[in-house]
Amino acid sequence: MAISTTRRLAIFLGLALVMGVTRFHPSLLHHALWDASWGVFFLAGFWLRGQGRWAFPLLLAEAVLADYLVISGQGIDFWSHYCVSPAYWFLAPSYGALWLGGSWLAKRQSGLNLRTLGLAIAALLVAEGACYLISNGSFYWISASVPAPRGFGAWFGNLGDWYLPFLTGTALYVGLGAVVHALATQLSRVSQRGAHAKH
Numbered sequence: 179m180a181i182s183t184t185r186r187l188a189i190f191l192g193l194a195l196v197m198g199v200t201r202f203h204p205s206l207l208h209h210a211l212w213d214a215s216w217g218v219f220f221l222a223g224f225w226l227r228g229q230g231r232w233a234f235p236l237l238l239a240e241a242v243l244a245d246y247l248v249i250s251g252q253g254i255d256f257w258s259h260y261c262v263s264p265a266y267w268f269l270a271p272s273y274g275a276l277w278l279g280g281s282w283l284a285k286r287q288s289g290l291n292l293r294t295l296g297l298a299i300a301a302l303l304v305a306e307g308a309c310y311l312i313s314n315g316s317f318y319w320i321s322a323s324v325p326a327p328r329g330f331g332a333w334f335g336n337l338g339d340w341y342l343p344f345l346t347g348t349a350l351y352v353g354l355g356a357v358v359h360a361l362a363t364q365l366s367r368v369s370q371r372g373a374h375a376k377h
Contacts, residue, residue, distance in 0.1 A: 181225075189225045190233055193218045194240055196351075201244040215241055216344065217351025219273040220305060223280025225359075234277055238270060260323050268316035272309040276348075279305020290360055298356065306348050310341055 181189075200214040219237065226233045249259045256262055283301040287294040318324050318333050 186226060186229060190222070190229075190236070193222050193225075194237060197237065198240060198244055201241060202248060212347035212350065214347075214351045215273070216276055216306065216309060216348040217355065219276035219309075220280040220302060220348070220352055221355040223277035223282075224284045224355075225280075227281040227284040230277060230281070234274070238273060241269065241273070261317075263317070263321035263323060265313075265316035265320040268312055268320075272313040272316075275308035275312060276305045279308075290363060298352075302349065302352055303345075306345055310337075310344055314340065 196214050197218040200212065219234075222233055222237060223230075245262075246256050249256050249262070279301045282305075283294075283298055286297055314337055315333070318336055319328065
C-alpha cells in the first residue's frame with residue numbers, strides 16, 4: 179500500500195510526539211508511562227520503511243535531545259550522568275536493530291492475518307533482543323558506571339534482571355501500534371468500498 183507524503187509526515191510526527199512525551203517521563207509524568215522509544219523505532223521501521231535516511235536520524239536526534247533536556251533540567255552535567263558514557267552512542271545501532279525489525283516485517287507482511295501476526299511476534303522478539311543485547315552489553319562492558327571486576331556471570335545476571343521489563347514495555351507500545359494499524363486499515367477499506375459504491 180502506497181503511503182502519501184502527508185501521511186508519512188503525520189505518522190512521523192505522531193511517533194515523535196509519543197516518544198518525546200514518554201521519554202520525558204522522569205520529570206513530567208513521574209514514571210506513569212514506560213519510555214516508548216523502543217516501540218517507536220520498531221513501528222517507525224514498519225510504517226516508514228524506505229524513509230530511514232531522514233526519519234531514523236531525526237528520531238535519534240530527538241531521543242538524545244530529550245535525554246539532554248531531562249538530565250540538564252535536573253541540574254546535572256549531561257556528560258557526567260550515570261547513563262551517559264561511550265556506551266551511550268551504542269543507542270544508534272540498538273535503535274537501528276528495532277528499525278530493521280520493523281522494516282523486515284513491513285516487507286513480508288501480507289495483511290491482517292495469523293501469518294502476519296506470527297511474523298510480527300518473531301520480528302519484535304529478534305529486533306528487541308538484539309537492541310537489548312547491544313544497549314545492555316555496551317553499557318555493562320564499556321561504561322565506567324559499572325564497577326569492576328566485570329564478568330560474564332554478572333553480565334548474564336544483569337541481562338536477566340532487565341530483559342522482561344524492557345520486552346514488556348516495548349511489546350505494549352508495539353501492540354497499541356498494531357491496534358491503530360488494524361483500525362486504520364479497516365477504515366481505509368470501508369471508505370474505499372463506499373467510494374466504489376458511489377460510482
